[in-house]
Amino acid sequence: MGTESKRQQRFAGVIQEDLAALFQRDGNSWAPGAFITVTKVRVTPDLAIARIYLSFLNTKTAKESLKQIQSKISEIRYKLGIRIKNQARIVPELEFFLDDTNEYVEHMDKLFEKISKEPRQPD
Known part of the structure; x- marks a missing residue:
């Protein structure tokens, strides 16, 4: 994937x-009990898909929780459209993905911790 234009960004x-x-505001009704963070948004060059x-x-x-959010895409897109109506001609189609960066970082930390506990081999 190439670099994004200033307009896309x-x-x-x-x-x-x-x-x-x-x-x-509404996340608790879409995925009860979960605290949801939007970590990254990427938009296609024609701004049709986010x-x-x-x-x-x-x-x-x-x-x-992601499946629950995905089942509410049309409601979320509608509410987003109300918010951005003065800034965009079209409301993009929304695609939601799980950002597993935190899980990856935790996994790597565990691996490094395990390695550091292993006895060192003599040189």
Whole structure:
């Protein structure tokens, strides 16, 4: 994937900010008990599709929470459209993905901890 244009980056920033506000306000009804963070938004060059990466806290089943969010895409897109109507001609199609960066970091930390506990081999 090539680099994003300034226009794509600006539009992605608008979507990220407005979705974060929506998840803060309505997120509990879409994924009860989960704290949802919009970690990254990528927009296609024609601004028709927004790929949104979400991170979930306070939930053991992030994949289940993601499915709950995906089942509410039309409602979320409608509410986003109301918020960005003065900044965009079209409301992009939304695609939600799980941002597993935190899980990856924890996994790597565990591996490094395990390595550091192993006895060193003499040179």
